[in-house]
Amino acid sequence: MHAHSLRGGCHCDAIRVELELPRAPATYTPRACDCDFCRKHGAAYLSDPSGRLHIEIRDPAAVGRYRQGNALAEFLLCKTCGVLVAVVYADGADLYATVNSRVIEGDPGFPDATPVSPQTLSAHDKVARWKAVWFADVTVAGNESLIVRENG
Numbered sequence: 001m002h003a004h005s006l007r008g009g010c011h012c013d014a015i016r017v018e019l020e021l022p023r024a025p026a027t028y029t030p031r032a033c034d035c036d037f038c039r040k041h042g043a044a045y046l047s048d049p050s051g052r053l054h055i056e057i058r059d060p061a062a063v064g065r066y067r068q069g070n071a072l073a074e075f076l077l078c079k080t081c082g083v084l085v086a087v088v089y090a091d092g093a094d095l096y097a098t099v100n101s102r103v104i105e106g107d108p109g110f111p112d113a114t115p116v117s118p119q120t121l122s123a124h125d126k127v128a129r130w131k132a133v134w135f136a137d138v139t140v141a142g143n144e145s146l147i148v149r150e151n152g
């Protein structure tokens, strides 16, 4: 059982997310990635490897995917309203993801974001870090092939 259920999504609701966090939201510190792309979106990521993330694609035509850096992970954006919702990494059948805490609704009371600099990590270390801190229980409804890498 997870005590804290949160919901959110892009501005136009084409992409929705539901999170289950084992701890109170106030105990998490969102991570503000300092890469150019994330800074331009003002993204602050939130994840818990003991929690759950469900991504619901309500409008598959609005799903935009973008890769940068070493292109291992995929940013999930809404092409209609422009909101950056999540980042997803697929390793075979295993899906890892982190969510942009800015898209979560109802003011869950997250503390201010702390800066992080994953761009300084090697590709190997990045993947190890994602597997350690991102959601590892990730489900997608709507059209999973829109998110999972074709070669995943």
Ligand SMILES: [Zn+2]
Residues within 6 Å of the ligand: 010, 011, 012, 013, 014, 015, 062, 078, 079, 080, 081, 082, 083
């Ligand atoms: Zn949207």
